[in-house]
Amino acid sequence: MRDPRVDRLGELIVSYSLGLAPGHILRVDVPPVAAPLATALYRAALAAGAHPYANVEPEQLSEILVTKGNDDQLEFLSPIAAAEIEFVHAIVTIWAEENTRALTRVPPDRHQRLIASSRKLVKRRWERIAAGELSWCGVVFPTNAHAQDAEMSLEEYEHFVFRACHVEGAEDPVAHWNAVRDDLRRRADALSEAREIRILGPDTDLRLGVEDRLWQPADGRHNMPDGEVYTSPLETVTEGDIRFTFPALFRGREVEDIRLRFEDGKVVGAEAARGLEFLEALLDVDEGARRLGEVAFGLNYEIDRFTNNTLFDEKIGGTMHVALGSSFEELGGENTSALHWDLVCDLREDGEVYADGELVWRAGHFLEQPEPARV
Amino acid sequence: MSDSRLTRLADVLVGYSGRVKTGELVLLEAPVVVEPLLSEMYRAVLEAGAQPVTRIGLDLADVLLTEGNDDQVAWVNPARREDIERADVRIVIEAATNTKAMTSVDPARQALVERSRSELRDRYLERALSGELRWVLSAYPTNASAQDAEMSLSEYEDFIYGAAFLDNGDPVARWQEFGEGLRAKADFLAGKQELRIVAEDTDLTMTVAGRQWIAADGHENFPDGEVFTAPLETSAEGEIRFTFPAVFRGRQVDDVRLRFHGGEVVEATATHGQDFLHEMIAVDEGARRIGEFAFGLNEAVDVFTRNILFDEKIGGTVHLALGTAYPECGGTNRSALHWDMICDLRSGSEIYADGELIYKDGRFLNGS
Numbered sequence: 001m002r003d004p005r006v007d008r009l010g011e012l013i014v015s016y017s018l019g020l021a022p023g024h025i026l027r028v029d030v031p032p033v034a035a036p037l038a039t040a041l042y043r044a045a046l047a048a049g050a051h052p053y054a055n056v057e058p059e060q061l062s063e064i065l066v067t068k069g070n071d072d073q074l075e076f077l078s079p080i081a082a083a084e085i086e087f088v089h090a091i092v093t094i095w096a097e098e099n100t101r102a103l104t105r106v107p108p109d110r111h112q113r114l115i116a117s118s119r120k121l122v123k124r125r126w127e128r129i130a131a132g133e134l135s136w137c138g139v140v141f142p143t144n145a146h147a148q149d150a151e152m153s154l155e156e157y158e159h160f161v162f163r164a165c166h167v168e169g170a171e172d173p174v175a176h177w178n179a180v181r182d183d184l185r186r187r188a189d190a191l192s193e194a195r196e197i198r199i200l201g202p203d204t205d206l207r208l209g210v211e212d213r214l215w216q217p218a219d220g221r222h223n224m225p226d227g228e229v230y231t232s233p234l235e236t237v238t239e240g241d242i243r244f245t246f247p248a249l250f251r252g253r254e255v256e257d258i259r260l261r262f263e264d265g266k267v268v269g270a271e272a273a274r275g276l277e278f279l280e281a282l283l284d285v286d287e288g289a290r291r292l293g294e295v296a297f298g299l300n301y302e303i304d305r306f307t308n309n310t311l312f313d314e315k316i317g318g319t320m321h322v323a324l325g326s327s328f329e330e331l332g333g334e335n336t337s338a339l340h341w342d343l344v345c346d347l348r349e350d351g352e353v354y355a356d357g358e359l360v361w362r363a364g365h366f367l368e369q370p371e372p373a374r375v
Numbered sequence: 376m377s378d379s380r381l382t383r384l385a386d387v388l389v390g391y392s393g394r395v396k397t398g399e400l401v402l403l404e405a406p407v408v409v410e411p412l413l414s415e416m417y418r419a420v421l422e423a424g425a426q427p428v429t430r431i432g433l434d435l436a437d438v439l440l441t442e443g444n445d446d447q448v449a450w451v452n453p454a455r456r457e458d459i460e461r462a463d464v465r466i467v468i469e470a471a472t473n474t475k476a477m478t479s480v481d482p483a484r485q486a487l488v489e490r491s492r493s494e495l496r497d498r499y500l501e502r503a504l505s506g507e508l509r510w511v512l513s514a515y516p517t518n519a520s521a522q523d524a525e526m527s528l529s530e531y532e533d534f535i536y537g538a539a540f541l542d543n544g545d546p547v548a549r550w551q552e553f554g555e556g557l558r559a560k561a562d563f564l565a566g567k568q569e570l571r572i573v574a575e576d577t578d579l580t581m582t583v584a585g586r587q588w589i590a591a592d593g594h595e596n597f598p599d600g601e602v603f604t605a606p607l608e609t610s611a612e613g614e615i616r617f618t619f620p621a622v623f624r625g626r627q628v629d630d631v632r633l634r635f636h637g638g639e640v641v642e643a644t645a646t647h648g649q650d651f652l653h654e655m656i657a658v659d660e661g662a663r664r665i666g667e668f669a670f671g672l673n674e675a676v677d678v679f680t681r682n683i684l685f686d687e688k689i690g691g692t693v694h695l696a697l698g699t700a701y702p703e704c705g706g707t708n709r710s711a712l713h714w715d716m717i718c719d720l721r722s723g724s725e726i727y728a729d730g731e732l733i734y735k736d737g738r739f740l741n742g743s
Contacts, residue, residue, distance in 0.1 A: 025452075025453070027454075030433075032407045032410065035407065035433050038433055039433065039435065039438065042433075042435050042438060043438060043442060046438070046439065046442050046443045046447055047442070049444070049447075051447060051450045051452070053452050053454065054432060054433045054435060055430075055431075055454075056407050056429075056431035056432065056433060057429075057431075058407075058410055058413065058414070058429075058431065060410075060414055061413075061414065061417050061429065064414060064417050064418050064421065065417075065421065068418055068421045068422065069421050070421075070424075073421055073424075073426060076426050078400075078426075078428045079400075079457075079461050080402075080428055080454065080457045080458060080461050081428075083453075083454070083457045083461075084453075084454050084457065087453050087454075
């Protein structure tokens with residue numbers, strides 16, 4: 001039976017996220033388990049007068065490639081895929097896993113090679129997006145594996161995902177996301193005026209320089225669900241301490257209760273209740289891994305809990321996150337690294353954020369009027 | 376539980392049928408239900424030192440045909456053009472989840488699909504003819520196909536794997552030996568000028584002089600077992616009745632009778648699906664002429680299963696295809712259509728070559 005929420009999600013992505021026009025070619029990258037959403041996208045794209053096609057990517061083929069392929073096979077870039085990235089007008093990537101830990105035991109260097117093989121395509125994709133030639137949206141389709149990570153039943157998790165996308169009820173999802181777009185744009189413009197951001201919370205007092213850096217709204221065009229404003233902070237300015245109460249995930253591995261100390265923009269102290277060795281290994285990946293590439297406010301208040309999935313966790317309404325590693329060039333960022341690791345800080349209880357000394361955010365919400373500093 | 380015959384099938388498809396070699400680009404095309412076999416083929420291609428790429432589709436054809444406009448239905452995906460241009464080997468696995476999903480679709484729209492797709496087919500046949508591309512077509516057992524064959528899924532699996540000689544210890548050796556027998560038949564037929572098929576409601580003559588007979592020994596179709604040619608385009612005269620239902624793109628037409636004059640269909644009737652039959656043979660000029668004539672010679676395929684890949688190989692049958700001819704036979708007919716129709720000759724039938732009886736009740740008389 002067709003789930004009307006899935007149909008609405010397909011329509012939302014086609015009309016709002018992608019803005020698909022008649023004659024446009026849409027490729028939907030989809031694992032078999034997410035066929036219902038791919039079908040909904042296909043229908044919506046036909047209704048928009050576009051030319052959709054599905055590109056099914058079974059999960060286990062990556063595993064076979066990583067375990068049985070030689071180096072050449074692992075690093076191979078298909079000339080067909082290279083041609084496709086040039087002529088498609090839109091791509092939807094559906095993230096839906098049947099087992100989020102299927103590649104946990106694979107040798108990390110081989111996994112790394114596999115990821116590296118697609119880097120050229122990813123780079124070209126972002127070039128064409130920047131040039132306005134291509135639209136792209138990544139979307140999660142609820143599966144038991146993701147529900148399990150979130151410690152929910154599939155039904156509960158579906159409800160959670162579809163609510164976060166605003167396709168659950170009778171409201172008009174496009175109208176909702178248009179309102180979100182305006183709201184986040186206003187926030188981002190205001191933050192782009194700031195020179196310094198100071199985050200205060202439990203075991204946290206961190207100052208970041210953001211002068212002349214552009215804040216960007218994440219408003220559902222590139223991710224669904226979405227809801228954050230983000231920038232890349234100045235590379236050598238971050239000072240102080242921050243504690244991340246949520247577990248930090250990287251490639252299926254968890255580090256718990258991370259505390260970082262920054263001096264001149266660089267991590268000079270790192271602690272964790274569990275997984276410290278892994279944390280230290282990641283900090284040593286390269287020069288840039290010890291500096292921040294991103295700071296952001298999570299602003300989707302339908303996402304109200306931690307679910308072990310960065311796409312959602314970084315958008316939890318009332319949180320902030322910073323990322324160690326590569327920054328966003330288009331926002332003025334200059335940090336380069338092979339790492340980009342988002343770490344989420346819960347500020348919903350008693351967090352405060354100051355912009356140039358003015359209180360702009362308290363207990364997980366922006367204030368309508370900034371207040372003068374109390375400290 | 377994984378079926379070890381699936382592993383063997385993948386190995387035979389990649390190693391024997393596709394002759395996959397190191398460094399080649401191997402395109403694996405299949406609908407999503409084929410996943411278990413696809414994984415095995417993906418592994419086999421990697422082990423051969425070649426590069427697998429996949430083109431896996433969802434069952435969206437009925438959505439396209441019912442909800443798409445004419446432009447969308449006729450659209451040729453440029454990714455498919457790239458597939459056909461770039462691949463060294465193309466292995467296509469057919470599998471149905473519902474063989475009747477298209478039944479209520481307007482036949483005119485299906486004709487539109489056939490016309491728009493012919494560009495891709497012409498190109499891959501062209502590349503195949505020049506030796507740049509090898510292709511293999513096979514089938515994966517599903518409940519939908521088993522249902523059409525009036526079998527359980529496990530009976531149907533046994534049927535398919537039996538027809539593919541996968542129960543044999545060394546399937547490749549068995550296929551090589553079987554291929555020898557087919558080539559002997561092809562050599563025998565190569566010297567003939569004219570064929571006449573006589574059976575109930577059937578008396579059809581056609582000229583095959585100068586045309587190539589090809590032994591289909593498991594390379595382009597798998598399983599396989601036929602010898603085929605392309606008769607002279609203007610030569611067919613007389614009548615033929617197809618005892619088995621003619622199935623095309625999920626549509627079934629029953630009891631087809633065709634009358635030919637000057638190589639062209641001048642009358643076509645059916646007890647069921649006649650409109651669809653008329654729509655298809657009107658697709659273009661070439662759709663009214665015979666593109667292929669063949670003997671089915673795989674004795675392990677002994678029942679009609681409503682799947683043309685198997686049915687046309689039933690030992691004791693002949694089939695002819697309306698529409699495009701295989702250029703390697705010397706045939707010149709071109710059409711967006713290639714519709715195989717099968718005639719059971721296992722009883723009360725005779726075939727004459729240049730006036731001499733060569734085939735009776737489903738068997739050749741020359742000792743084999």
